[in-house]
Amino acid sequence: MQTIQANNYPVHFNEKGYEALNSHLKTTKYSNVFIITDSNTNEYCLHKFLPYLETDLTIEIIEFEAGEINKNIDTCIEVWKVLTDLGADRKSLVINLGGGVVTDLGGFVASTFKRGVDFINIPTTLLSMVDASVGGKTGVDLGNLKNQIGVINVPTMVLIDTQYLETVPQNELRSGLAEMLKHGLIFDKNYWEQFLDISTIDFSDLDLLIHRSVVIKNEIVMQDPTEKNIRKALNFGHTLGHAIESYFLENENKTTLLHGEAIAIGMILESFISWQKKLISEIEYRQIKLAINAIYDAVQIDKNDLQPIMDLLIHDKKNEFGTIQFALIDGIGSIKINQLVENELILSAFEDYKS
Template sequence: MQPIQATNYSVYFNQDCYTFLDSFLEENNYSKLFILVDSNTNENCLPHFLSLVATEIVIEIIEIESGEAHKNIESCIQLWESLTELGGDRKSLIINVGGGVITDIGGFVASTFKRGIDFINVPTTLLGMVDASIGGKNGVDLGNLKNQIGVINSPKAVLIDTIYLETLPQNEMRSGLAEMLKHGLIFDKEYWTKFNDLGNLSSDDLDDLIYQSVEIKNAIVMQDPTENGIRKALNFGHTLGHAIESYFLENPLKTTLLHGEAIAVGMILESFISMKKELITLDEYLEIKTTINSIFERVVFDENDLDPIIDLLIHDKKNEYGTIQFALLDGIGKIKLNQQADNKLITAAFDDYKT
């Protein structure tokens, strides 16, 4: 697979990752190499990664607890302190080996330590490969509010080795599929249709789908790196999806949802809103709803859940002047930005989701 050229960096695949990395480390005189992992990737992914890295640079491993609950400023403080204690300086390099939490927080810590040091992302989850590690967004949550603190700053490279997917449970694989489905819905109808029958996909097919998904996201990001226009398309399903994810994260009576599980619900809800605004047809909506529900388990909502979820929408980063902004479908494969929906329509979307 040919590398994909992004703004200021490239995305490499499989064996090319390590060929690039060895040359990059040889060419750059880094003082120290820090590898950030969580408790899962330390055990399941780091040994493979280290076995393929050839360098004389001193390597320090820094581990944090896994999970969205640890993507916060408190973890950043611990990481900044660890970097300081271990002798990190302006010429250090951080390599983030993990899922979206690791690449998000690792990129943010690197971008702010000593006013910014270099970093490389090595995503080990499907979600990280097709979404979190691509596009230069780095950040952490503020309490239960998703990605409220952060910066846009490019890594030196993104290294995607699909062998790491063998370490994932099925729910984590499905979580990544949500973002791939989104890329088809907002950008490429033909790509979307490939997910109508997942049963016949081989591992080679999956590699190709991952590659195409990265191409789609990268094409959008390169047009609008700082999210002033078309990049907002990537938020389809996320306005309601993030509110749902945050609500389930903070509510002790709810089982925490993976990012993709919440976004899958958000895409169905926002497709319903698109239909009601006559941007997609009923048949298109039912196709979307049926396909997503065939992959993801239905999430149960009580009547008491809706008001607090809707209240969380005001914190969405796309909002302008206090108005909630949706990126809605304009037919499958196209998007319409800066759309509004009142609470009555949002409630109707939840009611339809339950049926």
């Protein structure tokens, strides 16, 4: 699988990644290595990774409890303290081995510890392979508000090895698939059409599908690393999806949604809005809704849920001057950013989702 050159760092695949990692360790004078994991990746992935590591440097493992609920500044403080206690310095290397929570939090910890140390991301879930580990976004949640605190700072390299997906439950794989669907909808109609009938997908070619997703995201990010313009395209489905995810996370009467499950709902809702704004046809909208609903279970969103979800929209990071802005698809495979959407239309989208 060909290495992808991102913005000042490479994305390596499978065996080539370990070769590049070990070569980097030999040629770069690090003082020690810290591997950040969560409790899941410590149990299921660490023993797969360590035999590949060829170095005489001291290796320390830092583990925190798995779950989005732990992606917060308190966990960062604990990790910073452990790094300090174990003698980390500005020549230390941090390796983030895990899903999006680990790569987001670990990247933020490394970017801010002693004003920044090198870090390498090794994503272990489908979602983190195609999304969270690529593009340089790091950060943590503020309460139930997603990714409110963070910096954009690129890793030294990313290593994607699909063997780690053997440890991932089916619902987590579906969660990652949502970002791949998004990449097709906003950038590549032919890629999107591969997912129209999930039963026909040859998942033995998953490496190729992942590689294409990373290429798409990288092409967009390279044009706009700091999300001032076209990178906002990657937020399709996320304006409403993040609000839904946050609401379900904080509400004890709701079952917490995985990121991709919430984004799947957001993509249906924002496709409806795209249709109503005459950016896509009704046939295209129905195709999108049918394809996504074939993969994800319907989620009950009651009338009483709508206002709290709407209230959360104002905290979305894409908003400027208090105005909620959407990225909407402009024909499958293309996107329009900075689109204003009336509250009445958002509520209509929820009504259609329930139908």
